[in-house]
Amino acid sequence: MNGHCNVIPGYSEMKALLTTHERLKLTVLDPKGTIYKGSLYLIHNNLIMVIVSKYLVPKGYLAITIWPFIFVRNKGLKDVDSLISHEKIHLKQQLELLILLFYIWYGIEYLVHYIKYKDHLKAYRSISFEVEANTYENDLDYLNTRKLFSWFKYL
Numbered sequence: 310m311n312g313h314c315n316v317i318p319g320y321s322e323m324k325a326l327l328t329t330h331e332r333l334k335l336t337v338l339d340p341k342g343t344i345y346k347g348s349l350y351l352i353h354n355n356l357i358m359v360i361v362s363k364y365l366v367p368k369g370y371l372a373i374t375i376w377p378f379i380f381v382r383n384k385g386l387k388d389v390d391s392l393i394s395h396e397k398i399h400l401k402q403q404l405e406l407l408i409l410l411f412y413i414w415y416g417i418e419y420l421v422h423y424i425k426y427k428d429h430l431k432a433y434r435s436i437s438f439e440v441e442a443n444t445y446e447n448d449l450d451y452l453n454t455r456k457l458f459s460w461f462k463y464l
């Protein structure tokens with residue numbers, strides 16, 4: 310069953326809608342007036358919202374997490390447990406750092422590693438948040454036992 314939204318609902322309204330609909334079709338308008346179409350899914354539990362949109366995920370990536378959403382490039386990816394579990398770890402990390410601080414720290418760590426390695430992929434994979442997510446993405450029980458600020462030990 311598909312739902313359709315013509316107005317932009319709030320977070321809790323979307324959660325409520327998604328408990329009765331398998332997905333919601335979304336139209337997102339960015340400040341430049343570009344229209345993106347995506348779908349919003351509810352996965353694993355009520356708090357995980359996955360938007361399928363190839364336009365909102367940067368080139369070269371399968372998914373990107375911006376709390377409270379996980380954006381995936383195509384529909385099939387929402388069923389890849391290790392990918393969703395990886396992004397769920399990022400959701401937890403983002404909440405721990407009150408979201409904004411996560412991006413600042415992420416950027417600083419990337420720069421420090423980039424200066425060290427002069428290599429984008431190596432720098433990206435060395436970011437503590439990524440090391441934690443990559444280490445535990447196949448452990449679907451990880452978030453139930455994870456301690457706060459667990460990424461800190463990968464610095």
Ligand SMILES: [Zn+2]
Nearest residue numbers: 395399439442
């Ligand atoms: Zn990641």
